[in-house]
Amino acid sequence: MRIISTERSQVLAARVAEKLGTPLVETKFTRFPDGELYLKCRELDDETLIVSSIVDNDMFMQTLLAIDAADQSRNTLVVPYLGYSRQDKRFSPGEPISARAVARALSAGVERVYVVNIHDPGVLSHFGVPAKNVTIAPAVGGYIGDLRLKKPLVLAPDEGAIDFASDVAAVGGWDCDHLEKTRLSGEEVRIAPKTIDAAGRDVVIVDDIISTGGTLATAACMLREQGAASIHAACVHGVLTSGAYTRLRAAGVSSVVSSDTYENASSFISAASAIVTAIREDAHR
16 A cells, blocks of 8 residues: 655645555645646555545645546545535525535545545535545544643534534543523623533633634633633634634634644644544454
């Protein structure tokens, strides 16, 4: 087996290769004057693991090119971050189901797909090959444990994210709750934990993705007013667009961390161990 990656997943691919004890193949990335992308992989084997986060359109195209470059081998695709996955329904006539379109395209030329903490697992049904969701909740919990907070309170940003938050909290047996928005008047809204008082607690807000961070920043300000001792934010996919990192820090969030599914300066958590475990489990079946 050989491992190749696209340009924005090089660090995670190297970590996966190290844990699997599998060679990482050098890949050259260039762009033609007209904007078209080009890549060239060095020597491949009869089995290839392709690691590629679809963080933008270029990475989507690079993924398709990488799969085609490995057309003489049996291919497994690891998509740590699946772009377009949040457009998973047709909300009005004439719209595409973008998640379906991307999944169908990525299915050609591969035998199996792994995705990390996809927002809606139902999207996996759009792949034309077996597809599995891999959670890194234990790794996020491990990072929180390393912070050595006193009685941390793990909070989901809303009720829909409570399952992920509960899995994270289970690592240390910590208290867990979700934030609830209450409208006090036409202009005033209160955001607070549903059942557990945040006063005096070290709060860690966890979610699968932080994009603009707007709601999280508002919640952080209110949690400070409610007496939280400290506020931290941890997520799987740190998209952090539109100045999200500075927005959160300015709102009083002491630390903002994410994983290497979306490689950036806040990627202090790795998805490599969870990915390797899933691959090995399926290999032994």
